[in-house]
Amino acid sequence: MGKLTLYGLDGSPSVRSVFLTLRALGVEFEYKIVNLLEKEHLKPEFLKINPLHTVPVLDDDGFILIDSHAINSYLVGKYGKDDSLYPKDLKRRAIVDQRLHYDSSVVTSAGKNILAPLLGENKTEIPQARIDALEGVYKNLNLFLESGDYLAGDNLTIADFHITAALTAFLVFLPLDATKYPKLAAWIQRIKELPYYEEANGSRAAHFVGFIKSKNFTIA
Ligand SMILES: N[C@@H](CCC(=O)N[C@@H](CS)C(=O)NCC(=O)O)C(=O)O
Known part of the structure; x- marks a missing residue:
């Protein structure tokens, strides 16, 4: 498994939904806090990762994905032992x-x-x-x-x-x-x-x- 990084802030419901998925899957990852209150999401470093300046963002070994809904379905498809959290049927x-x-x-x-x-x-x-x-x-x-x-x-x-x-x-x-x-x-x-x-x-x-x-x- 490559390096998995989640960018976000605990206050964000979208970020917490990704936390729930990652914990349910038992996947290890690094959490990088983007402090929206301090406008870190508008800094050039973060805009390079996500020009839409939203959290969460997932970086899966260089593959960048934005939007919690897209992230969670991707995570289940890639790391789930089965498809129960996001069925293939x-x-x-x-x-x-x-x-x-x-x-x-x-x-x-x-x-x-x-x-x-x-x-x-x-x-x-x-x-x-x-x-x-x-x-x-x-x-x-x-x-x-x-x-x-x-x-x-x-x-x-x-x-x-x-x-x-x-x-x-x-x-x-x-x-x-x-x-x-x-x-x-x-x-x-x-x-x-x-x-x-x-x-x-x-x-x-x-x-x-x-x-x-x-x-x-x-x-x-
Ligand atoms: N549909 C997106 C919504 C993401 C979103 O709007 N996140 C908020 C925090 S909850 C944000 O980053 N706001 C900062 C901004 O829009 O500049 C998702 O599910 O990830």
Whole structure:
């Protein structure tokens, strides 16, 4: 195996989804922190690696890949002992892909819309409509879980990693009502029991979650 490097920052859900995949696969890698708050992602050294200036970036022995969704499916294809995290079967893979696209479109924009006032606009008030959109996400995830214990059916896949990493921060804005979304609540618990969950996601998200709470935001 060549040298594998992950560029990222713990606060980023996309980066934590890659951590979850790497830990699930048991692959060794080097972690290089790119501090977005200090604008390291805009420095010429990093722009040479990723002109889109986003994290995560994977460097697999000189092969550079950007976007967590592309990275996680590549990692399973290359390093997985089997294909369970990203099935080769066309129909099962299509269901995983649908969840991945849902993550990178709907879930990501719901999160960005909520975080924008706090991170980019120096405001502490979050419009209620943005929280309602997040509730719509919870509702859909609960629906996905009607077909199995995991988001894409009966097996754990990378779709679970992406959505887990995103929800970890969003639960601060809208705590989960388990009576309304029982399948989602049970799934969160199931994922938290993975032996590598805390190291790969829980503890890494903690600083960012604390940072959000420190903003003392209101919803109106
Ligand atoms: N779709 C991309 C999104 C990556 C992304 O937007 N990352 C954020 C951090 S969560 C970032 O690097 N932002 C800095 C920038 O866009 O300049 C992925 O899944 O990797």
